[in-house]
Amino acid sequence: MTIINRIKHVGSLAARLATGTALGVGLFAAVAGAPTFAVAQEAAPSPGPAMWVVSDADSTIYLFGTVHLLKPDTQWRTPELEAALAEATELWLEVPNADDQAAAMPLIQQYGLNMGGAPLSSLLTDEENAQLAAASAAIGVPIEATEVMQPWLVGLQVSVAAVVRAGYDPASGVDTRLKASADEAGTPVRGLETLEQQVRFFHDLPQEVQLQFLRQSLAAWEEAEEMLDAMVALWAAGDVEGFETLVIDEMQAEWGQLYDVLLVQRNADWANQIEAMLEGSGTIFIAVGAAHLAGDDSVQAMLEDRGVTVTRR
Template identity: 35%
Template sequence: MKSVISAILAICCAFPVWAETALWKVSKGDTHLYLGGTIHLLAPEDLPFPKAFDQAFESSETVVLETDMQKLLDPQTQLMLMSQLSYQDGRLLNQQISSQLYSELNQYLKDRQLMPNMFIGMKPAGVMLTMLAIEFQRLGISESGADTYYYKQAVATGRKVAGLESIEQHMSFIAELGEGNEERFLRQTLDDMAKTETMMRSMVRYWKTGDVAGLEREVVNDMKMNYPRVYRSLLVERNERWFPQIQTMLKSAEIELVLVGAAHLIGPDGILKMLRDQGYKIEQL
């Protein structure tokens, strides 16, 4: 079984089909938009972004992201998310998983010189995201991805900004990860922590080399087989909701730059296949 962490990380990044950049021009008739992707956080050495992203941004009138970035970056929203990532009904994490696994989670905290029992009130998704934040800080992975960067560029230049889903929808998809499958989810999460650097390097390499076949084989197909609930809720259902919005954009003369995650773009249920099936021209830039 491959890593559940690699599956989650792949949802936050996008990659091209055997090409140099993670960007496509999608067109039908006289209208078009740009469809690209981002890795949410990068190391300093991963920058700058490919020039094609800058060129697409300069050609676009609107930047479309997965959700409302202004709200997502708002401190009040971050507090709301933290609340959703914690138990609010009196449950504790050590009641949902085995004592052995809970002890190993505390050992992880001790190894990183952090307070034990820090995870006691967190849901599985809260534990996973906290552990990723710890590892990213340790590895110096702190630079904003293309979504945050081009959102700020859009605001600075007076471009319109839009989201494909509400901030409430966006947060609920993440907060529910691992619910009902706590032991297996957190066991895999803990086992994956030592591989975070290797996984992130692989993600960036896929981004730069366009190895979609590898990403689809190692992440998308594995998630579909071993985590069907995650695959359905995080990918398929959201793609189905987003696709009509993208089609509507393609009916207008306005040019959009749409930034979504890799696992949304590729594979049998990916947005690129959905577009091709509807007769849209897909041109990698």
């Protein structure tokens, strides 16, 4: 197995959480208590992470791909990015309150627990239960607590924990930093989705797909850092093609229904929302996981299929 295939295999779940749905950040903090700390970020020299613009006579919409968790010393802010943020009158994120533990806890209770159902351990092999016990101990979640959790919730916790274990911090994530800057500037922060919608994406998956997600999370637990570092390096350099090869191609080939639910369907919905935004006026900055802005199923590709011009900045 080549090094590129090996890191794609062991790190795809962790990468998915870092670049796709923002949900894992809030739920990991709510269940386990992710470590957070503030670190100043310096502007990075251009080129930096990719940015696109959609515009018409009276509207400008910036599209920026994010990584939801980053190592604290990662530099990603560029003069072009700062200028676009300063120009924007609204910041749109996947969800505006991904780190709101008070909002996350009722959703965990409603959609993440399987009270009265088969215990999780009965759905896993002895080897998988041993892996889960080790991961649970590292997360700080009693193994008994996972018995009443839906497989998707445990898989999400394990995936984000693998990212945090590799030195990636939710407090240093791009979305968190952008929201903090917007709040400081008094810029409204809005969401393309609600936290409940993101929870339902996982909850509504068939149990076997949820178990597949959990099993892949456990397989990636020990060796996520190599994949993440490679992925972030491509993202920070604005290498969209390299990012697509490393992350998107493997997801598209192997994730099946999960890829369709977490990426394709959501991108189509966001393209609809962006088209509606163009009917208004003003400048909007949209920041979503970088996986949504790469590949044939990206938001940009869907907009262009509808006749909307999208330009790389």
